[in-house]
Amino acid sequence: MSFSSKTPPSQSKGSALLPWYGALVLLAALFLACYGFFVRTKLGQWIDEAALLGGEAFLAADKTRGPALAFLDHMPAASALLAGGFILFALVRRRDFLRPTVAGALLLGAAGTTQLLKHVVLVRPDLNISGASMNSFPSGHTTFAAAAMAAIFIVAPVAHRPPVALLGWSYAAVAGASTLVLGWHRPSDVIAAYLVVAWWSVLAGLFLRHAHGSGPGPRTTAAGSRSVPERLLRALAVLGAVAAAAALGLALSMDHPAIGSVQNGALLVFLAVGLALVLGTAMVTGWFVHELFARYGAPIRRRLVRGMK
Template sequence: MFLAALFWACYRFFIHTKLGQWIDEAALLGGETFLKADKTRGPALAFLDYMPVVSALLAGVFILIAVLRRRDVLQPAVAGALLLGATGSTQLFKHVVLDRPDLNISGASMNSFPSGHTTFAAAAMAAIFIVVPVAKRPLVALLGWLYAAIAGASTLVLSWHRPSDVIGAYLVVAWWSVLAGLFLRHAHGNDPDRAGTASGPRPVSQMLLRFLAATGALAAAGALALAAVMPHPTIGTLQKAPLLVFLAVGLVLIIGMAMATGLVVYELFSRYGAPIRRRLVRGMK
């Protein structure tokens, strides 16, 4: 419910209020103004061109390894369902359920919330997160959400998506990840190793994830507050200096929320999710 409420709040503020649409559009225009050179957009375009294939291959390889090593198809199947469910629901939200009202902020009336590219990148990493052993999950969560942050920032650099589209994609994937964890906990039971490992030293990757998430959340809140108090003239009259500020605001929102969402998923999954077992034990759920 918490993640669904955040998704709805993000949609209502950035898509259905003038202030939210204005901040979104100013960040997008900042990207068009300062990051339009080929040397800047080229790497982002190359990354997004290969990203769907690379993400699918990575997720597919890890899922296949999980099937072969553990002889348990349930966990890999749920990981695949997470990937399909997140990407499918994003397309449903974008093209059928949600709308983008014309508030005289920009000429764009087509809804682009949430971002499909970002959803796919984050969901592929979430699928890997589910099938790796528990000890590897902090590192996979850290690297996976950094990957999702780069994917989201690249869509802004290329002017494909506004910051809110990317944040919405993160929240869709987070919701599906927690749902997958709850389902697997019901199917596999509690983690017998959780109590024994909870008191041990935390991995460096887990501490780094927490640090980046806390820093990112504070930076995102500060950036949004700055964007709210700055002047909001007609979008077409913005000068380069404020455009640069709003571009920075958009990038901070994307990267900060990626890490904060990644930590939320990791903590919720660690508390309520399922363990990794090499195979299902007879007589157990």
């Protein structure tokens, strides 16, 4: 079975863009669902807090905390330099002005959206679960790491996008997991950051689709001829989806006593639940964004199509 994003003659331009608009609605709905359950309900806050306490109880020793802290301290600067280098290369070497501009807007837009949501729009009600009532949803560190990788994905040549997506979202997964085990963020904060970056990535892809017009997309090969990074990304997404679903089911089925009375064994389980949710969501989100670009992305052109709407 082959995949091609070439628009059939009978298909309108509007219907060709439906997958992009549908993805934007889906990601926004998932973000609201994540906020509604993990932040606005007592059970959601309990699961979130238990995972955070698990990290503090088992992974806060100096041997674990030192390298992780060093990674997080340098992560924003390293991510910015890496993304800036790729954007500058595309701008100067390939004389491609459109995609670097879109990539930069993606990075700034995702980071700005997270700060606006966290500090202005969203609130965390005090449900007597956590002593920290300040809203930390979404995670700023995770947003910046994932958005930097998404910016590189935008400017990368089509042939290089599968390994870029695989490595970039793996990096974002490690960044998000680090914020959890260090006690900086709850699992839902990290998941929300991934959804914010994915939403801006889809918006960037939709803009490029409008700018470049219709035409054959990047995927023209059979499913069985996918590259190794593509197959690995898909396998990790399937594994991540199964792990996240199983972890959430386990968390819902376990006892939820007063948060201060949870035993170490249960805290370890909830830490594993949090890590499964974080890592699983990162890989599923990375695969989803890559597939959308691979199936429905526009051909890369350096000049805009006249009559762009």
